[in-house]
Amino acid sequence: MKPVLVVGASVGGSTAANTLAQAGVPVILLERDLSWVKPCGGALPPxxxxxxxxxxxxxxxxxxxAEIHSPTERTTAIRVAGLKDRPNDFVAMACRxxxxxxxxxxxxxxxxQLIEGKLTDLTVDDDGVTVAYTAKADGSKQSLRVEAVIGADGAYSTVAKLLGLERLPYCTAIQERIALPPSQMERWHDTAALYLGPDVSPDLYAWVFPKEDHVAVGLGAGPGKAKEVRQLLTNLKERVAHDLQGGEIMMEEAYALPIHPRKRMAFDRVMLVGDAAGLVAATSGEGIYWAMKSAQRAAQTLIEHLPDASHAVLRQYERAWWRDYGTMYRFLQWLQKWGYGNARQMEVFTDMCRNNDVQQLTFESYMYKEMTPVPWLAQMRMTGDILGAQIRHYWPRRVFAG
Ligand SMILES: Cc1cc2nc3c(=O)[nH]c(=O)nc-3n(C[C@H](O)[C@H](O)[C@H](O)COP(=O)(O)OP(=O)(O)OC[C@H]3O[C@@H](n4cnc5c(N)ncnc54)[C@H](O)[C@@H]3O)c2cc1C
Structure with a gap:
């Protein structure tokens, strides 16, 4: 059997390659630049x-x-704990x-087998896929014959482009890594902060994520706002200035964050996973787990069916994905529009985060990735609190305007 080619050796691609290799499937992992570090906040569920x-x-x-700062700097500090309050209740911060x-x-x-080279072309036929790439070491043009391809090559996916797919609309995410003196790091010891407000992020959120010796200070902004992100970052740093005193910028990094998933992720002999398929969750901007999960599932589909890599077979990966996670993606897209739609909605969103049931259910589903049925009493409490917040933030202005 010819090998499978995985394009992109980041979190998604490496997970796909590992799953295939462990099952004894010959696999080539192609990465354009092994020294590149993916710009990322590094927040991961346990x-x-x-x-x-x-x-x-x-x-x-x-x-x-987790602190939530509303646009008017009303702050809610939330304990990271799910429904059962387990020792593994935390958000992990990792460095890419x-x-x-x-x-x-x-x-x-x-x-x-790891190859450092950039994919430039692929042609699918009845018997396999012919792939062309440029080797990083000497710039030579090389080609490979493979059974199937997994495209794990990120937001600007070359695989998707070569399949003739349109580029997805994407957010731009930017962050600075700032080294803080140990005394100042204490402030961020086990605390991450999210900042809401059109001044720092018109349609997503801004963050301070702590690492061992530095903090990542960043934000995401929706499609078409790439030119604004530097100014938004300056605004954010002004807002957080007190807690970043004495800090030294180690690096600035930015990249696309695709939060509009592709409906089609499987084709004849080719599958897309992770950011190449746009699988970042809206509202949270979480993409690492979903890249690894989709990559693992795509690899398992091949393990089960190779040498058959026809579209009919690979579609099982896509169908199962949307069956299991479609509701979650749609809900989070709706929540992002609702919660981050304007400054007043962001205030409502902050109030909603004060509700104990909202906190527990959010962390339970984030940390353990299980869809938890919501008891009716909790539903009533959450609905009541959200309606109350909605009225509080809109009603008085209407009355005064009248
Ligand atoms: C600033 C920022 C902060 C973020 N913070 C978080 C966070 O805190 N938590 C979280 O869960 N997610 C976060 N994300 C999202 C997360 O980084 C991505 O969802 C995740 O990295 C996707 O993994 P991937 O393997 O699909 O693609 P990527 O990590 O983008 O990797 C793609 C790989 O493909 C390679 N490649 C590209 N083109 C080619 C080619 N032609 N030939 C060969 N190789 C190629 C690239 O070099 C790269 O190594 C953040 C994103 C950004 C931009």
Whole structure:
């Protein structure tokens, strides 16, 4: 059997390659630049470490308090705890320069062949796929013959482009990594903060995520706002200035964040996973777990069916994905529009986050990725609180205007 080619050796690609290699499927992992570090906040649910067998030593910090700052700086501090309050209740903060090489190295150890080169072309025929790439070492043009391709090559996916697919609308996410003196790091010891407001993010949120010796200070902004993100970052740093005193900028990084998933992720002999398929969750901007999960599922589909890699077979990956997660993606897209739609809605969103049931259910589903049925009493309490907040933030102005 010809090998499977995985394009992109980041979190998604390395997970796909490792899953295939462990099952004894010959696999080539093609990465255009092994020294590149993916711009990323590095927030991960603890379940990712169990599910993908990632050692906890790669956790730079465990966050147990999440602060939400409304546009008018009303602050809610939330304990990171799910429904059962378990020791694993935390948000893990990882550095991509540690996580990606670990996942890549493990795939290689298990038998994947790693090539540093940039995919430039692919042609699908009845018997396989012919792939062209440019080798990084000497710039030479090379070609490969493979059974199937998994496109894990991120937001600007070359695989998607070569399939003739349109580029997805994407948010732009930017962040600075700022080294803080130890005394100032104490403020962020086990705390992450989210900032809402059109001044820092018109339609998503801004963040401060702590790592061992620095904080990542960043934000996302919706399609068409790439030119504004630097100014928004300056505004954010002014808002957080007190808690960043004495800090030194280590680096600035930015990249696309695709929060509009592709409906079609499977084709004849080709599948798209992670950011290449636009699988970042709206509202939270979470993409690492979903890249690994989709990559694992795409690889499992191939393991089950190779040498048959026809569209009819690979569609099972796509169908199962939307069956299991379609509701979640649609809900989070709706929530983003509702909660981050304007400054007043952001105030309502902050109030909603004060509700105990909302907190527990949100963290339960984020940390353990299980859809939890919501008891009717909790539903009533949440609805009551949300309606109350909605009225509080809109009613007085109408009365005064009248
Ligand atoms: C600023 C920022 C902050 C973020 N913060 C978080 C966060 O805190 N938590 C979270 O869960 N998600 C976060 N995300 C999203 C997360 O980074 C992505 O969802 C995740 O990295 C997607 O993984 P992936 O493997 O699909 O693609 P990527 O990580 O983008 O990797 C794609 C890989 O493909 C390679 N490649 C591209 N083109 C080619 C080619 N032609 N040939 C060969 N190789 C190629 C690239 O070099 C790269 O290594 C953030 C994103 C940004 C931009």
């Amino acid at each position: 379940v990712a470490f169990d599910e993908f067998d990632i050692p906890h030593r790669l956790i730079s910090r465990k966050v147990r308090t 320069e540690d996580l990606d090489p670990f996942l890549r190295g493990r795939a290689v150890q298990n038998g994947a």
